[in-house]
Amino acid sequence: MKNRNPNQSGNGDRRMMGGPKPMTVKKKKSMNRLGGTGTGLSLQAFANAKSTNNNYNPALLKKKREFYKNVKYVNKYKKSLKQQNQGNNGLPSSSRTPEDENEEINGWTNKMKNTKKKNGSLTLKEVYKKQWEEKEKAMIEREAAIQAKKEQREKAEAQRKVERKEMFKKTRHGQPIMKYRIHTEFI
Template sequence: MKNKEDEEKNGKINRPKSISMKKKNMMRLGGVGLSLEAFANAKSTRNNYNPALIKKQREFYKNAKYVRKFKKKLKQQNQQDNLSSVVRPMKDENETGEGSKMMKKNKKKSGSYSLKELYEKQHEEKEKARVERESVIKAKKEEREKAEARRKAEREKMYKKTRHGQPVMKYRIEHLLQTIQGSN
């Protein structure tokens, strides 16, 4: 009797060995396992690299891009048709054939003229940008060459030697002074 009471106080209860082992294993493994549904869902998610799927998605997005562009073009054409239909009644009011011909000529001239102006403007802007880039590159190149020449002259001074083969300390001391002054 006393043994039973001691076991109950210590938290030990007489159970079959298999049940106690099962409980120990569950505690060790972190509780209850996954349900069948949770296991199936976990297996079905694709977190790995799949080139075929990537290719398929890329093609889908490419097609979507083309469809968007196509719809945009259609919309622009519809707007142009609407504008031209608005212009047509005005032409009908001018029933003289000469008047409409003159308007067409003026429209063509103004259109080509504005396109030509636009082209020239863009060309000038590109030319300015190119000249500016070239000047910047040229300035950098000159600066680099000057710095390289200066370093070369300093190197020659640093490597100068007396007739007896000793280094000339004058230039080395000057260099040290310059670096100290530069750091202050």
């Protein structure tokens, strides 16, 4: 009661006490958030908001990616043709007919499938075979190690079973047989 002014009523001022905000304040804030007036956005503002170009269209992005991918493949193909042309007596590609080029393309694909590259590196197929063989070898070794551990575990378990059976042997009167429980070593 010390902080109250004598001219205030019994309820006190809501702003001073931090109570719930009146409905008009909430309504005013929501109106401002929605665009100022209670009528919402104007037709012009709505049209402008919808027509902004944010440059995000997944279909166009996909087309662009595909286009650049194809360009890369075409450039690779052209380079390989140039290299072949240099190997074929230095004849320029303009002096040949389209049929010659088709034969050359087929010959190039067959060569790449059946032979190694000039620098001695392995073809993709051979690299794949080598990797597969290494993986298979590692898998066989792993399986052998797992099998050895399993056999060792089974052997130890059988041994423990035998020892346990002897440990709990009893006479016909139910007394334990102590010779299996006490291990004495003579020095």
